[in-house]
Amino acid sequence: MPELRRDPVVGYWTIISTERSRRPIEYRPPLAMEERWCPFCEGREKETGVEIDSIRRPGSDPNSPGWDVRVILSKRPLLANASAAIERFGAGVYDLMDGIGQHELIIESPRHEHDLDEMSVETIEKVIQVYIRRIHHMGSDPRFKYALLFKNHGLISGSAKDLIRHSRSQIIGLPITPKRVKEELLSTRKYYERRDRCVFCDIMRQEKQTALRIVAENEHFFAFCPYASRTPFETWILPKKHSADFAHLPPAHFKDFARMLKECLSKIRNLLDDPPYNFILHTAPFRHRKREVYWKTIEEDYHWYLQISPRLTKNAGFEWGTGIHINPTPPEEAALLLRQTVVDVE
Amino acid sequence: MPELRRDPVVGYWTIISTERSRRPIEYRPPLAMEERWCPFCEGREKETGVEIDSIRRPGSDPNSPGWDVRVILSKRPLLANASAAIERFGAGVYDLMDGIGQHELIIESPRHEHDLDEMSVETIEKVIQVYIRRIHHMGSDPRFKYALLFKNHGLISGSAKDLIRHSRSQIIGLPITPKRVKEELLSTRKYYERRDRCVFCDIMRQEKQTALRIVAENEHFFAFCPYASRTPFETWILPKKHSADFAHLPPAHFKDFARMLKECLSKIRNLLDDPPYNFILHTAPFRHRKREVYWKTIEEDYHWYLQISPRLTKNAGFEWGTGIHINPTPPEEAALLLRQTVVDVE
Numbered sequence: 001m002p003e004l005r006r007d008p009v010v011g012y013w014t015i016i017s018t019e020r021s022r023r024p025i026e027y028r029p030p031l032a033m034e035e036r037w038c039p040f041c042e043g044r045e046k047e048t049g050v051e052i053d054s055i056r057r058p059g060s061d062p063n064s065p066g067w068d069v070r071v072i073l074s075k076r077p078l079l080a081n082a083s084a085a086i087e088r089f090g091a092g093v094y095d096l097m098d099g100i101g102q103h104e105l106i107i108e109s110p111r112h113e114h115d116l117d118e119m120s121v122e123t124i125e126k127v128i129q130v131y132i133r134r135i136h137h138m139g140s141d142p143r144f145k146y147a148l149l150f151k152n153h154g155l156i157s158g159s160a161k162d163l164i165r166h167s168r169s170q171i172i173g174l175p176i177t178p179k180r181v182k183e184e185l186l187s188t189r190k191y192y193e194r195r196d197r198c199v200f201c202d203i204m205r206q207e208k209q210t211a212l213r214i215v216a217e218n219e220h221f222f223a224f225c226p227y228a229s230r231t232p233f234e235t236w237i238l239p240k241k242h243s244a245d246f247a248h249l250p251p252a253h254f255k256d257f258a259r260m261l262k263e264c265l266s267k268i269r270n271l272l273d274d275p276p277y278n279f280i281l282h283t284a285p286f287r288h289r290k291r292e293v294y295w296k297t298i299e300e301d302y303h304w305y306l307q308i309s310p311r312l313t314k315n316a317g318f319e320w321g322t323g324i325h326i327n328p329t330p331p332e333e334a335a336l337l338l339r340q341t342v343v344d345v346e
Numbered sequence: 347m348p349e350l351r352r353d354p355v356v357g358y359w360t361i362i363s364t365e366r367s368r369r370p371i372e373y374r375p376p377l378a379m380e381e382r383w384c385p386f387c388e389g390r391e392k393e394t395g396v397e398i399d400s401i402r403r404p405g406s407d408p409n410s411p412g413w414d415v416r417v418i419l420s421k422r423p424l425l426a427n428a429s430a431a432i433e434r435f436g437a438g439v440y441d442l443m444d445g446i447g448q449h450e451l452i453i454e455s456p457r458h459e460h461d462l463d464e465m466s467v468e469t470i471e472k473v474i475q476v477y478i479r480r481i482h483h484m485g486s487d488p489r490f491k492y493a494l495l496f497k498n499h500g501l502i503s504g505s506a507k508d509l510i511r512h513s514r515s516q517i518i519g520l521p522i523t524p525k526r527v528k529e530e531l532l533s534t535r536k537y538y539e540r541r542d543r544c545v546f547c548d549i550m551r552q553e554k555q556t557a558l559r560i561v562a563e564n565e566h567f568f569a570f571c572p573y574a575s576r577t578p579f580e581t582w583i584l585p586k587k588h589s590a591d592f593a594h595l596p597p598a599h600f601k602d603f604a605r606m607l608k609e610c611l612s613k614i615r616n617l618l619d620d621p622p623y624n625f626i627l628h629t630a631p632f633r634h635r636k637r638e639v640y641w642k643t644i645e646e647d648y649h650w651y652l653q654i655s656p657r658l659t660k661n662a663g664f665e666w667g668t669g670i671h672i673n674p675t676p677p678e679e680a681a682l683l684l685r686q687t688v689v690d691v692e
Contacts (some may be wrong), residue, residue: 004670007572010529016673016676018676022674022675024579027658027659151663152663170664174668179668181668199355199439203354226353227351228360228362230360233370280666312373316498317496318494318518320626321526322527323524324361324525326360327360327361327362328363
């Protein structure tokens with residue numbers, strides 16, 4: 001089982017991953033990368049382990065063809081999928097926790113050759129519907145404190161095993177609220193306490209006024225390049241109406257969110273020639289327990305958003321040592337270029 | 347001039363770098379990487395701009411051959427080298443600061459083909475002497491709050507311009523104490539307040555007892571793989587005697603530190619086939635002003651260390667979204683393999 005180990009100096013957690021264990025020689029990059037046989041395509045359902053959720057065409061059976069979106073457990077999970085209680089230990093100065101979680105893959109299409117932004121708005125709506133259903137499902141397990149939804153597109157993590165391009169996202173149910181999430185919750189609470197306003201609502205208001213960093217806009221969503229963008233062409237999508245929890249997105253807004261996601265990802269693809277990117281959902285943690293003080297006011301303080309980060313630069317010693325990122329493209333320039341990039345979202 | 351921009355949500359700073367500005371097409375990786383002509387070799391002193399410090403053989407003149415270690419200003423600085431006062435602004439919800447700092451390159455050898463760990467202990471001692479002199483010099487400028495010393499080895503930052511292997515380190519004088527440094531200072535203070543002991547001294551004591559993660563040891567220094575290592579084979583070098591500030595390292599300890607640095611870097615090279623790595627010095631900030639409360643007790647709370655991080659894995663969405671790193675090699679296994687790797691440090 002993987003271990004969650006806590007650094008005793010600053011308190012970050014690390015996953016010491018036994019499922020992905022590698023010997024020194026296995027870190028060497030392969031000389032040639034070859035795309036391997038894809039187990040995620042329609043007709044190969046037996047290759048992936050059991051289907052835990054799906055949207056299917058009428059009359060089709062689980063673990064067989066006929067699906068539009070399909071959810072399976074990762075075969076190389078970051079955290080082990082186990083029904084046991086999660087034990088927490090101390091070892092002198094160190095803290096340790098069983099690496100239990102739930103690591104799901106959301107296969108966004110039965111077809112291999114389509115990336116998310118190339119799918120129809122209707123298909124992306126189905127993916128959003130599944131995202132929300134999976135987050136609700138994870139939230140029903142009181143062991144989990146947070147569900148991280150993210151997507152790695154076109155990234156090669158250093159091992160040849162990963163080279164399957166079939167479009168998919170990942171959701172991981174975590175037994176801890178990550179430090180980075182806590183920081184956002186605490187900061188937004190402090191902002192609210194001082195001003196009785198949500199910081200994200202304030203940011204959106206100012207971005208609309210200056211119009212310097214807007215990428216796209218529709219009835220329910222707003223996309224812009226953030227003022228202190230850490231990566232070139234970083235783009236955030238926010239709901240215009242204040243809401244702390246993505247899982248509460250009303251179904252009537254799914255279509256607008258799908259269109260906005262398609263629009264932003266298509267602009268990035270066209271402008272930057274299909275770069276690698278991550279997107280990460282920032283949303284409220286599960287609120288099973290009432291111990292943490294910030295949960296009391298989270299609905300007012302926090303505002304969910306999707307962060308899209310093209311991965312065009314690499315971090316080196318300076319970023320590691322300081323946490324300060326270096327961005328060679330001012331977000332005003334990035335947003336202008338993205339605005340000017342015409343895409344078809346219908 | 348670059349801008350330092352502050353994120354209004356969590357408060358991280360980003361450098362929007364005008365000196366390194368890139369258009370979208372310039373992010374595409376070059377098809378073939380070629381090592382370019384090296385301006386850092388002995389005999390090419392005119393190519394690099396003025397020498398601001400050096401250790402020279404008797405009778406040689408600045409900006410000419412005859413040096414052992416040489417310091418110049420970066421030609422593509424992360425922060426501008428300017429004598430002006432550093433202006434701070436607000437712009438609605440946003441905070442902004444002039445991107446003024448001092449970005450120095452320390453060329454560790456007149457010879458192109460030697461990496462730091464391949465140099466003699468005596469040469470590495472000279473490099474350490476220069477590190478300390480440069481940090482003291484930056485500390486004499488009251489505009490700077492922190493000097494970050496780091497080294498990027500074998501990394502390609504995405505642009506062909508960077509492919510010069512000549513061994514060098516970098517020191518950047520910063521007008522802010524980075525968030526990551528503040529977190530360490532605040533956490534170590536809290537630990538001390540509760541226990542009247544330094545957390546790093548406690549860690550060292552426990553690591554010596556369990557002997558699970560020791561990499562190397564000599565009279566004055568201790569090296570081990572940290573319990574919650576974020577990267578495979580991450581190694582920390584600490585002074586055995588409690589000390590918050592690297593710049594106070596007594597000259598009598600330079601030789602031992604040089605030997606320990608050479609030993610750790612050689613082990614990493616031999617075991618992992620000369621992998622890319624960063625090293626980063628974690629040390630106390632300058633203490634010109636007495637406003638920040640943690641400065642009062644910093645000498646007792648904090649303990650400097652050098653963090654060496656081989657860059658064998660790449661971060662993707664999960665690490666970005668959570669701050670939780672995934673390490674596929676347990677530090678016990680990494681330390682065992684590093685201990686078993688025999689190197690010659692004389």
